[in-house]
Amino acid sequence: MSVQDENKLTKIKNSLESRVVTLPDGTSMPRIGQGTWYMGENPQMREREIKALQLGIELGMKLIDTAEMYGDGDSERLVGEAIKGRRDDVFLVSKVYPHHAGLDMIAKACENSLKRLGTDLLDLYLLHWRGRVSLAETIEGMEKLRKEGKIVRWGVSNFDSDDMKELWNTTNGKNCMINQVLYHLGSRGIEYDLLPWQREHHMPIMAYSPLAQGGSLRRQLLTDPTILEIAEKYAVQPLQIALAWTIRSNNCLAIPKAVQEEHVLANAEAAIIELTKEDLNRLDEVFPQPTRKMPLDIL
């Protein structure tokens, strides 16, 4: 590795260490973590996927997000293999299906996830989306898991502002640590009321699909002249600008998923990019903030 490369790696690691979000319990987390949807499903990709996650951990993207749903447990198994021997370097997140989030099922679902992940503790357990089980029951289940030492903390995913308000008014609902929602430059609906509500209640957002799935959800992220110009200014790729935009403030961390080594490096490198007010204003012109309530974007 050349001196230049080493300097860059040090810069990436330092940026990830210093640009953090703080959870309501005081835990600090680098603003870029790693997603794992579709990982573990293709045996031929297995080695590459494991290496990608390990490289990400080495660079400092220590939060790994998975779910019992992904590949029917295969993603958790793959993550388990990737973190073997490095559990302490990782902040492990998994999600429970809504139909497993009642008191009769949640303990078993969590136990199964722990087994597949090869660990005895989740750092964060999320309700994947809202289903038929009452919030009160899911919260009770989460709190029980916390007391039993199976999870350190819990949160939710795909909750809109009304769901968050209801959660807040449910017993122990204020113990929720984060809400994982779709958020990228081409999907800014949450900025109307959800993001302000969460900021007011000191609860960060975890942005999923922060690259709009490599631009496939919003091709404009790869081709828009303003993004291209800003990317040129920083000598980076357009999607790195999109990722840097997502983590521009201290109440949002993003979990891009990447298997290709150059994507992992590019995503970690995005932590170095601090967009200026002028850059942000220019991006606002092309990708405007919402001016009215929008339905929550969900994948």
Ligand SMILES: NC(=O)c1ccc[n+]([C@@H]2O[C@H](COP(=O)([O-])OP(=O)(O)OC[C@H]3O[C@@H](n4cnc5c(N)ncnc54)[C@H](OP(=O)(O)O)[C@@H]3O)[C@@H](O)[C@H]2O)c1
């Ligand atoms: N809670 C929920 O309901 C929910 C829903 C969706 C996603 N999620 C979580 O959020 C994670 C991220 O979202 P996502 O996987 O939907 O989409 P994403 O992270 O926005 O995009 C992933 C795609 O972008 C490509 N990519 C990654 N880095 C890149 C780069 N620097 N330049 C160009 N292309 C790049 C990847 O390619 P390669 O893999 O080939 O490198 C992959 O095809 C998921 O993996 C999952 O953990 C949660």
